[in-house]
Amino acid sequence: MSKPNNIKRTIFLFFGILFLSTYGYSQGTWTPIASLAPDTNNGVTLLLSDGTVIVKTRSGGGDGYGNIWNKLTPDIHGSYVNGTWSTIAPMHDTRLYFSSQLLKDGRMYVAGGEYGTGGATAEIYDPQANTWTVLPSPVLTVGDVLGDASSEILPNGKILQAVVVSQVNPSKETTIYDPMANTFAVGPVCHGSNDEAAWVKLPDNSILFVDLFSTNAERYIPALNQWVVDASAPINIYGSYDYETGAGLLLPDGRVFYMGGNGKTLFYTPSGNNANGTWAIGPTIPNGLAAPDAAAAMMANGKILCAFSPISTSAVNVFLSPTYFYEFDYTNNSFTKILAPTGDTVLNEACYATMMLDLPDGTILYGDTTSNQYYVYKPGGTPVAAGKPIINNVIQSNCDFSVVGTLFNGISEGAAYGDDWQMTTNFPVVRLSSGTNVYYARSFNWNSRGVQRGSELDTTQFALPVGLPIGTYSLVVIANGISSNPYTFVYSLCSADINQYATNMQVNVYPNPAYEDIYITSAQHKLSEISITDMLGRELTNEKKEILNYETQMSIANLPNGVYFVNVKTSEGVSVHKIVIQH
Numbered sequence: 321m322s323k324p325n326n327i328k329r330t331i332f333l334f335f336g337i338l339f340l341s342t343y344g345y346s347q348g349t350w351t352p353i354a355s356l357a358p359d360t361n362n363g364v365t366l367l368l369s370d371g372t373v374i375v376k377t378r379s380g381g382g383d384g385y386g387n388i389w390n391k392l393t394p395d396i397h398g399s400y401v402n403g404t405w406s407t408i409a410p411m412h413d414t415r416l417y418f419s420s421q422l423l424k425d426g427r428m429y430v431a432g433g434e435y436g437t438g439g440a441t442a443e444i445y446d447p448q449a450n451t452w453t454v455l456p457s458p459v460l461t462v463g464d465v466l467g468d469a470s471s472e473i474l475p476n477g478k479i480l481q482a483v484v485v486s487q488v489n490p491s492k493e494t495t496i497y498d499p500m501a502n503t504f505a506v507g508p509v510c511h512g513s514n515d516e517a518a519w520v521k522l523p524d525n526s527i528l529f530v531d532l533f534s535t536n537a538e539r540y541i542p543a544l545n546q547w548v549v550d551a552s553a554p555i556n557i558y559g560s561y562d563y564e565t566g567a568g569l570l571l572p573d574g575r576v577f578y579m580g581g582n583g584k585t586l587f588y589t590p591s592g593n594n595a596n597g598t599w600a601i602g603p604t605i606p607n608g609l610a611a612p613d614a615a616a617a618m619m620a621n622g623k624i625l626c627a628f629s630p631i632s633t634s635a636v637n638v639f640l641s642p643t644y645f646y647e648f649d650y651t652n653n654s655f656t657k658i659l660a661p662t663g664d665t666v667l668n669e670a671c672y673a674t675m676m677l678d679l680p681d682g683t684i685l686y687g688d689t690t691s692n693q694y695y696v697y698k699p700g701g702t703p704v705a706a707g708k709p710i711i712n713n714v715i716q717s718n719c720d721f722s723v724v725g726t727l728f729n730g731i732s733e734g735a736a737y738g739d740d741w742q743m744t745t746n747f748p749v750v751r752l753s754s755g756t757n758v759y760y761a762r763s764f765n766w767n768s769r770g771v772q773r774g775s776e777l778d779t780t781q782f783a784l785p786v787g788l789p790i791g792t793y794s795l796v797v798i799a800n801g802i803s804s805n806p807y808t809f810v811y812s813l814c815s816a817d818i819n820q821y822a823t824n825m826q827v828n829v830y831p832n833p834a835y836e837d838i839y840i841t842s843a844q845h846k847l848s849e850i851s852i853t854d855m856l857g858r859e860l861t862n863e864k865k866e867i868l869n870y871e872t873q874m875s876i877a878n879l880p881n882g883v884y885f886v887n888v889k890t891s892e893g894v895s896v897h898k899i900v901i902q903h
Contacts, residue, residue, distance in 0.1 A: 347623070347647045348699040350661045350686075357390045357405050357692040363416055364741040365677040365687055368447050369426040370785075371749055371760030373400070373677065374408060375687060375694075381414035385436035389445075392685075392694070398751070398758030400679055401696050409450050413438030417740040419471040421479050422747060423499050426764040431458055431481055431497075432466020434740070439465040442497070442504075447762075458495055458504045463487040470519040470739050472527050473769040475542050476881075477833075477902055480507060480527065482514045482739075491515035491532065500833060500902070508546045511538050516558065516739050520568040520576050521746075522590045523772040528568070528576060528597075530586075533558045541594055551596040557584050559612050559631070562638035564672075566611025567736035570771055571650045572622045572704045577602065581612035583631050603653045609644055614671035617735035620682040620801040621701035624648040626655070629671040642666035643674060647699075661686050661695035678734040678745045680760070682801040707731040709748065709778075709797040709804040720898055721761075721782050722883060723750065723797055728778035729770050730799035745800050746771050750782040752793040752809060759785050759793075765900050767882050779883045781898070784811065829886045833900040836877050840888055842867045849889040850874060854882065876901055 362385065363376030373392040380388035387410045394403045415433030422428055423444070431442035442455040458466060458481060465485040472480050477500070483493035491514055494507030512531025520528045527540040530553055537550040557565050557580030566579035576588040585602030605611065609628035617625045626648055630640040644666055646655045660667045669690055677685040684697040711725040734745035746769060750761040761782040768778060780797070794806035828841045840850060850872075851862040860879060865872045876884075881901055888895045 347656055347658055348619075348625075348697050350659060350663065351401050351696050351698070352661075353392070353400070353694040353696065354402050355405055357392070357694060358407055359386075359388055359390055360690070360692045361675075361687045361694075362386045362689050363418070363675075364420055364737075364743060365675050365685055366420055366422070366428060366743060367677060367679070367745050367749075368428065369422065369747060369749065369764060370447065370762040371680050371751065372447075373679070373685060374428070374445075376415070377692075378689075380410050381437070383414050383436065385414040385416040385433070387411040387414045394681075394758070394760070396758065397756055398681060398753070400681065400683070400685065408445070409452060411438070411445075411452050412443055412454050413441050417468055419466060419469050419481060420742050421471055421473050421744070424473075424477045424764070424766050424769065425499070426762060427499075429479060429497070429499075431455075431471065432469050432484075434467035439467050442466070455497070455502065456504060458497060459483065460495060460504065460506055461486055461488050461493075464493070468515060468739050470514065470517060470529070471742055472519055472521055472540075473744075475525050475768070475770065477769075480540060482517075482519075484515045508540070510547045511549055512536050516563055516565060518565055518568040518578065518736065518738050520570060520736075521733055521771055522570065522576070523574065523770070524590065524592055525770055526590075526594075528588065528590075530557065530565075530578070533563055537588075537599070544594075548594065551599055553586055553588075553599045554601050555584050555586065556580075557582060557586055559610065559638070561632040561635045562612045564612035564638075564738060566614045566738055567616035569616060569618050569624060569736055570732040571618075572706055572731050573650065574772065575650075577624065577648070577650060579605065579611040579614070579616065579626065581610050581632075583608065583610040603655065606646075606655050606657075607644070611738075612639060612670075612672060613738040613740060614643075615674040615676040615735065615737045617676040617678055617684045618732040618800065619678075619684060619699040620703040620707070621699050622650070622704040622707075623699065623701070624650070625676060625684055625697060625699070627671040627674040627676075639670040639672050641670050642668050643671040661697070675737060675741065675743070676735045677743050678801045680749045680751060680798045680801060680803075682803070684735070703802045704731060706772075707799065707802040709799050709802070711795070711797055711804050711807045714795060714807055714809055717885065717896060717898065721784065722779060722898075723748070723782065723795075724777065724779050725797060725804070726775055726778055727773065728766065728780060728797055728799055729768055729773055730802065731772050732800060733771060734800045747799075748778070748780045749798040750780070750795065751798060751803075752784075752788075752795050753806075754789075754791055754793050759788055761785060765883060777882075781883065827888045827895040827897075829888070829897040829899060832897075833902040834876055835901075835903060836875065838874050838876055838886065838899065839871055840865075840867060840874065840886070841871045847890065848872075851887045851889075852876070852879070853885045853887065860884070877903075
């Protein structure tokens with residue numbers, strides 16, 4: 321698709337916005353990213369925990385599917401529109417239409433692909449090292465493929481991964497990846513086909529989907545590690561010829577909204593427990609349009625940015641052009657047509673080429689698989705109050721920093737796209753500002769990847785960007801583009817000279833993350849007072865132990881999942897170690 325130059329694009333946007341505003345349709349504004357990406361997009365757009373974005377391209381690998389990723393870094397004022405592009409290390413395999421999840425330690429997991437060389441493989445990207453590492457085989461039966469496959473982060477940090485093509489149970493199998501053990505294990509079998517299905521995480525951490533070309537619904541219950549049959553939907557939402565559906569998104573009012581490949585929509589109201597939820601028919605997508613493999617994004621104002629194309633009418637040409645853009649308002653069940661990113665009324669391509677991503681500044685990044693030009697959509701209105709993170713405390717222990725508060729994961733998973741890509745952003749992003757300068761810290765070790773967590777305590781660690789000037793900053797935590805109130809954060813140099821740790825003690829605490837027990841080692845026999853405190857400084861345990869044979873053991877079975885400090889005190893000083901407990 322040809323793109324107008326910057327002058328023409330600006331004219332299109334100006335007069336298009338003026339026209340829509342005159343007739344009361346304006347909901348937000350599109351702005352093109354000032355610089356073209358190095359390569360043409362060919363896949364998903366993903367947010368990393370340091371505020372940068374990586375986008376899959378069609379370059380590299382030699383087969384047209386690509387293994388090269390471009391990276392967008394906001395400028396010193398936090399602008400993505402004026403950000404800079406670079407290229408990260410290439411994946412080992414080429415992939416198109418694959419699974420993706422950001423792990424709690426900030427690494428990016430990708431698996432499978434309907435096209436390319438990586439259909440039966442998985443790998444992880446480490447942003448700090450700029451390296452990709454191939455994982456053990458995620459498929460457990462010869463012939464299995466992870467193409468068109470959904471995935472979700474579980475409460476324990478593991479990944480539930482759909483296995484779409486299998487010789488044993490076609491489109492019903494799952495596998496579970498454990499990042500700590502770096503292993504895949506057999507997951508629970510679904511009741512119906514998970515192929516083409518859009519998975520949605522609910523506030524109770526269960527996972528909902530509607531079986532392929534069916535009205536049967538089911539949920540994965542983490543505590544049971546099994547899929548259970550839920551209430552049946554009142555109508556089918558899969559396309560008659562393409563068998564596709566659109567995104568499913570959790571709404572601010574706690575309901576799920578599904579957009580169908582046949583132009584129909586559904587609402588699902590969760591029970592909040594293992595009992596069945598309830599379904600209701602939603603509004604029909606207007607003007608004979610549908611969402612066959614179309615991107616959608618929950619915006620900070622609670623509305624949904626949608627991409628739609630005409631409903632398929634035959635099996636010969638199932639993905640039809642053009643693509644229209646709408647905003648959906650769940651409070652009155654209305655769809656409002658808006659301009660396309662280029663400033664035109666439509667894009668001359670099918671909606672399966674679209675992708676969206678919630679950015680930390682409250683805007684939506686848009687791209688498509690035909691271009692290296694990206695756009696940002698700035699929604700109107702105000703952020704949803706129920707999704708606003710709250711900071712209780714910022715804790716510094718030498719050069720280790722943590723934030724404690726609530727609502728760090730947002731009210732939804734962010735953007736979605738049918739079954740092929742996962743672009744979730746329900747994790748805390750930490751941003752600091754001083755005057756007009758903006759800096760993103762790297763967050764990691766979040767205690768949760770849930771949604772709509774209410775008053776439950778949330779924590780995250782963060783690492784300051786290299787070269788951050790000494791001074792006073794306004795610090796905010798962001799979830800899906802909704803920012804907390806600022807917290808005054810004073811940064812001064814931290815070094816071993818002012819370290820509260822007694823480094824000559826040669827004390828180590830492992831494993832980290834820990835499960836049921838921790839082990840404290842020392843180079844010498846020492847009588848030690850060992851205490852564990854939480855992120856608020858409250859002492860939870862205190863024991864006096866002799867570290868015999870250079871090691872002692874301590875139970876943590878009674879402590880809930882979270883971030884803690886292990887304080888080892890001897891006559892030589894105090895050694896403090898931060899650990900994460902994951903049962």
